[in-house]
Structures are given as structure tokens and as C-alpha cells.
Amino acid sequence: MSDYNFAYLDEPTKRMIRRAILKGLAIPGYQVPFASREMPMPYGWGTGGVQVTAATLTPSDTLKVIDQGADDTTNAVSIRRFFQRVAGVATTERTAEATVIQTRHRVPETPLSADQILVYQVPIPEPLRFLEPSEVETRKMHALEEYGLMHVKLYEDIARHGEIATSYAYPVQVAGRYVMDPSPIPKFDNPKLESPAIQLFGAGREQRIYALPPYTRAASLDFEDHPFDPSRADHPCALCGATDSYLDEVIVDDEGGRMFVCSDTDYCAGRRAAGHRGTEVAA
Amino acid sequence: MSDGKSLQGFSQGLCKGLGRPGPLLSVEGVTKRYGARIGCAEVSFDLWPGEVMGIVGESGSGKTTLLRCLSGHLSPDEGRVLYDIDGQPTDTLTLTEAERRRLMRTDWAFVHQNPRDGLRMGVSAGGNVGERLMGTGARHYGRIRAAALDWLDRVEIAADRIDDRPSAFSGGMQQRLQIARNLVTGPRLVFMDEPTGGLDVSVQARLLDLLRGLVREMGLSAVIVTHDLAVVRLLADRLMVMQGGHVVEQGLTDQVLDDPQHAYTQLLVSSVLQA
Ligand SMILES: Nc1ncnc2c1ncn2[C@@H]1O[C@H](COP(=O)(O)OP(=O)(O)OP(=O)(O)O)[C@@H](O)[C@H]1O
Ligand SMILES: [Mg+2]
Numbered sequence: 110m111s112d113y114n115f116a117y118l119d120e121p122t123k124r125m126i127r128r129a130i131l132k133g134l135a136i137p138g139y140q141v142p143f144a145s146r147e148m149p150m151p152y153g154w155g156t157g158g159v160q161v162t163a164a165t166l167t168p169s170d171t172l173k174v175i176d177q178g179a180d181d182t183t184n185a186v187s188i189r190r191f192f193q194r195v196a197g198v199a200t201t202e203r204t205a206e207a208t209v210i211q212t213r214h215r216v217p218e219t220p221l222s223a224d225q226i227l228v229y230q231v232p233i234p235e236p237l238r239f240l241e242p243s244e245v246e247t248r249k250m251h252a253l254e255e256y257g258l259m260h261v262k263l264y265e266d267i268a269r270h271g272e273i274a275t276s277y278a279y280p281v282q283v284a285g286r287y288v289m290d291p292s293p294i295p296k297f298d299n300p301k302l303e304s305p306a307i308q309l310f311g312a313g314r315e316q317r318i319y320a321l322p323p324y325t326r327a328a329s330l331d332f333e334d335h336p337f338d339p340s341r342a343d344h345p346c347a348l349c350g351a352t353d354s355y356l357d358e359v360i361v362d363d364e365g366g367r368m369f370v371c372s373d374t375d376y377c378a379g380r381r382a383a384g385h386r387g388t389e390v391a392a
Numbered sequence: 393m394s395d396g397k398s399l400q401g402f403s404q405g406l407c408k409g410l411g412r413p414g415p416l417l418s419v420e421g422v423t424k425r426y427g428a429r430i431g432c433a434e435v436s437f438d439l440w441p442g443e444v445m446g447i448v449g450e451s452g453s454g455k456t457t458l459l460r461c462l463s464g465h466l467s468p469d470e471g472r473v474l475y476d477i478d479g480q481p482t483d484t485l486t487l488t489e490a491e492r493r494r495l496m497r498t499d500w501a502f503v504h505q506n507p508r509d510g511l512r513m514g515v516s517a518g519g520n521v522g523e524r525l526m527g528t529g530a531r532h533y534g535r536i537r538a539a540a541l542d543w544l545d546r547v548e549i550a551a552d553r554i555d556d557r558p559s560a561f562s563g564g565m566q567q568r569l570q571i572a573r574n575l576v577t578g579p580r581l582v583f584m585d586e587p588t589g590g591l592d593v594s595v596q597a598r599l600l601d602l603l604r605g606l607v608r609e610m611g612l613s614a615v616i617v618t619h620d621l622a623v624v625r626l627l628a629d630r631l632m633v634m635q636g637g638h639v640v641e642q643g644l645t646d647q648v649l650d651d652p653q654h655a656y657t658q659l660l661v662s663s664v665l666q667a
Binding site: 240249253255257258260261264265267268269332333334335 | 490522523537
């Protein structure tokens with residue numbers, strides 16, 4: 110512990126990142142460039158999120174780390190251990206007990222509160238990248254609020270699939286201004302982006318930080334005749350019976366047997382502890 | 393040339409007298425240099441609503457440079473380009489970038505010689521036509537698609553190609569798609585740089601027919617760069633002949649082609665007749 114500065118990064122670096130975070134909060138949805146540091150883990154393992162978490166943590170914080178909704182995947186476990194080691198902070202798997210939550214791919218099912226910070230690991234921060242490869246041009250499009258291209262992408266979806274088939278990283282317009290990629294969360298989670306918690310997004314390789322202040326409007330883009338639909342698999346969770354959670358399909362045996370279970374392991378465990386049962390457990 | 397000018401002055405006076413709007417585009421002494429080399433020099437003309445101006449000249453004579461100065465893609469070193477915005481002649485260089493880009497995707501259109509420069513090759517034909525609509529706030533999928541279908545029909549592309557990408561189209565179809573994509577917002581002014589270049593002769597003829605129909609039907613004003621005199625004969629009301637960056641002759645198209653005054657124009661006309 111004493112071998113590291115608190116939370117691994119040196120103080121000037123944390124200050125630089127905090128400035129980027131504050132700027133991001135001041136201009137919701139705007140991608141703030143920052144000087145991303147080498148972290149003791151490869152890109153693609155959440156280096157952007159880890160730097161934002163490091164700059165956000167205080168010694169009295171309680172940290173939760175999730176990957177695809179689960180606390181026990183390799184990625185989540187190694188990031189949690191990393192901060193236990195370099196910051197000595199308390200950790201938890203309970204959403205309600207955490208003050209800082211770093212996430213990849215999900216927003217927790219348990220509603221967040223005003224004293225929590227949700228940090229997203231972001232691989233590709235630029236929502237316009239799909240159709241416009243030039244960085245100079247995408248910056249200009251953001252600056253001039255030229256977002257027609259986002260709807261071209263949705264148009265192509267409907268033309269090809271009969272509906273908006275984009276189901277992850279579904280773009281939102283923040284506070285009526287910047288169009289933002291909410292990292293690869295399922296569109297099911299988009300309505301949760303309007304939250305009492307502070308939400309911070311860190312992209313390490315692309316060196317960008319952006320933010321959603323509490324209670325900021327985040328409107329999922331759509332057409333009048335094809336409104337946004339945060340669709341969900343039409344099953345209850347096989348373990349806890351929840352009908353309001355995002356489900357993962359898991360293969361349970363060699364004969365191709367499948368079941369749908371909550372992707373948020375803490376939410377599912379909490380419901381089961383409270384006595385809720387799904388079909389699988391009741392049988 | 394003097395005849396053309398006096399005629400222009402006459403129509404100008406007439407319009408003023410009737411309290412009608414002035415020219416759509418006024419070009420005043422536009423000069424663009426590339427270092428020591430001249431791109432185009434001291435070009436002036438007025439383009440009136442519904443009028444088509446042809447620009448001809450040999451390779452390197454400054455046609456593209458001039459067109460790019462007029463359409464806001466290049467800023468001239470000297471001179472002004474005034475465009476009529478709500479009855480006000482407005483210096484396009486004083487517009488903010490946001491205003492200029494908005495003009496470019498609403499009131500103006502630019503048809504490139506190479507359709508690849510003017511199309512999104514990774515987007516379906518319908519998406520290509522719909523982009524300008526979505527870029528100006530259209531948010532109803534059904535109506536965007538209906539407009540795309542209507543425009544594909546107008547440029548003679550079969551409805552069942554709407555979801556195909558332009559890469560699956562022939563050169564002539566790509567060029568017609570580019571035209572549809574540009575005209576869908578009902579622009580007032582179209583810039584075209586060699587719109588029929590690189591196409592087979594029979595395909596060129598069909599495209600020209602189509603363009604002529606659209607220009608008449610929509611009352612478009614246009615500036616068309618070409619080195620094909622057949623194109624200007626068919627499309628242009630007036631003609632400017634360029635050589636070495638300078639306009640050496642301008643006037644009514646038939647007048648210039650039938651009775652060329654400048655030695656270079658005479659050469660140009662006779663070489664075409666011989667070919
Ligand atoms: N980007 C540039 N840098 C330097 N010189 C240029 C540039 N673009 C054009 N020029 C020069 O400016 C002059 C006019 O070129 P321009 O492309 O306008 O001619 P053009 O009439 O369109 O020719 P073409 O019929 O071959 O398309 C030429 O001498 C050309 O070499
Ligand atoms: Mg040219």
C-alpha cells in the first residue's frame with residue numbers, strides 16, 4: 110500500500126483527470142480530451158474507466174466493479190483487487206452499499222441514488238464514427254450540432270431489418286445538445302441514464318472523458334413512426350422470477366438446454382434472498 | 393460578348409424596375425492563386441434565378457477552382473461572392489461556418505464528377521437520398537422513404553434498388569443517384585463539375601436529358617463546368633469560356649458557339665466541329 114500513491118496515479122495526474130471530469134459535467138455529453146496514462150493492464154480492460162475511478166475515489170469510498178452485470182468475472186475481479194491493493198478502499202458486490210461503481214456493459218438494476226457515482230469503461234466514445242471515419246469532421250459535426258448522420262444509421266437499420274436493430278451502444282442526445290454513445294450498454298439500460306447519480310465515462314485508448322450530471326435528460330434517438338423501444342426478452346428470470354430485469358441467455362447442459370437469468374448478479378441474489386423464486390428453482 | 397452584357401444589363405434594369413429580386417449569385421472579381429500559379433483571375437458575373445451558366449475551357453484553365461470558390465469550398469484571395477438570402481445579397485465569406493454548411497445542404501447542391509466523392513458508398517440508395525432530409529430535421533421514417541422513392545423514380549432508378557448500396561450501381565446510375573441526393577431538399581442553386589465526364593456517350597445523353605428536365609421543372613439555377621460543348625449547348629443559357637484562369641469570352645450560349653469572337657473560342661468550336 111505504501112509503495113503506491115493513493116489509487117495508483119500521482120496527484121498531478123489525478124488533478125488533470127478531475128479537471129476533465131469537471132469540464133465534462135459542465136458540458137454534458139461533450140467528449141473532453143485527456144492525457145490518458147499507461148495503466149498496469151492492457152487497453153480493452155477498462156483503462157479509461159480505471160483512471161476515472163482512480164481520480165474519483167477517496168479513502169472512505171466503497172467500490173463495486175461489474176462486468177456484464179456480474180461481480181465475479183475476471184475483469185471485474187482484477188479491477189476490484191487492483192483498487193483494494195493501491196487504494197485500500199472497501200469493496201462490495203451490493204449496489205446499494207457502493208459509493209463508486211465501475212461498470213462495463215451494464216447499468217445496475219437497483220436504482221442509483223444521489224450519493225453514488227457510476228463510472229463506465231468505454232471502448233469507442235465517438236457515436237458518429239460508424240459513418241464518418243474522419244476525426245476532424247466528427248468534431249466539426251459535434252461543434253455545429255449536425256447530427257443528421259445518426260438518423261441515417263437508424264434509417265439503414267429499419268430499411269434492412271424492418272426495425273431499429275441497434276441494441277447496444279444506442280445513441281442518446283444529452284440535454285438537447287450533444288449526441289453521446291452511452292458505451293456498449295444494452296438499449297434496455299438507456300432509460301436508466303436519467304439518474305440521480307453522477308455518471309462518468311472514460312475511454313483510455315481514445316483519450317476521452319465525458320459525463321452525465323444527475324437528472325440530465327438523455328433522449329434515445331428515434332423516428333416519429335419508429336419510436337425508441339428499450340425491449341427486453343419476453344421471459345421472467347429463471348432464478349428469481351424478475352420480469353423487470355435485463356436477462357442473459359445461458360446454456361445449462363450439453364443437450365442445448367437454455368435458460369434466461371438476470372445479468373445483474375447482485376440484483377438476482379438480492380431478490381432470491383428476499384424469497385423470490387423463478388421456474389428453475391421452484392421445480 | 394458586348395451584346396450579352398447589354399442584354400444582361402437590360403434584364404437587370406427590368407427587374408429593378410418591377411421591384412423584383414436581384415441576381416441569385418453575384419460574382420465580383422474572384423481571384424484564386426496557388427502560390428505563384430493562377431487558379432482563376434478576376435472573374436465576374438451575375439447568375440439570375442432560373443438561369444444556367446456553363447463554364448468551358450481546356451484542362452487547367454481554372455474551371456474547378458472557380459466553381460469551388462463559388463460554392464464555398466475554397467476562399468478566393470480577392471473578390472466577393474454574393475448570394476441572395478431572403479432578398480439580401482450576402483457575402484458568403486462572412487457567413488459563419490455553421491450558416492455556410494447549412495446553405496450547402498439546403499439551398500445549394502454540388503454534383504461531383506466522380507459520384508464516389510458525392511455519395512456515401514457504405515449507405516443504401518435510400519439512405520443517400522434521405523440524408524439531406526434527416527440533416528434538416530426530418531424524423532419520420534415513412535415520409536423520408538417515400539421522398540427517397542419519389543426521387544429514385546424521378547432519376548429513373550427502379551424502386552426495388554432502394555436498399556442497394558451505390559457500389560452495386562453502374563456509373564450512370566451512381567451519377568443519377570448523386571443528383572437525386574442533391575435535389576431532394578429542393579435547392580435553388582446547383583453546382584456541377586463535369587457531371588457527365590467519365591460516362592459512355594449513350595449514358596451521357598440520357599443523363600443530360602434528365603438534367604435538362606429537372607432544371608426546367610424545378611426552375612433551378614445552375615453553374616455547370618464541362619469541356620463538352622454538347623453539354624452546354626443543351627443545358628446552358630449563358631456561357632463563359634476560360635483560358636489560363638481568365639474568362640476570355642462570355643455571352644448567350646448560342647451566340648458564343650455560333651459566332652465566337654475570341655481566337656481561343658474559335659479554336660474550341662472548330663475543333664469540336666472537326667471531331
Ligand atoms: N490544389 C492545387 N494546388 C496547386 N495548384 C492547383 C491546385 N488546384 C489546381 N491548381 C492549378 O490551378 C490551375 C487551374 O486548375 P483547375 O483544376 O481549376 O482547372 P480545370 O479547368 O478544372 O481543369 P480540368 O479540366 O483538368 O479539370 C491549374 O494550373 C492547376 O494546376
Ligand atoms: Mg476540373
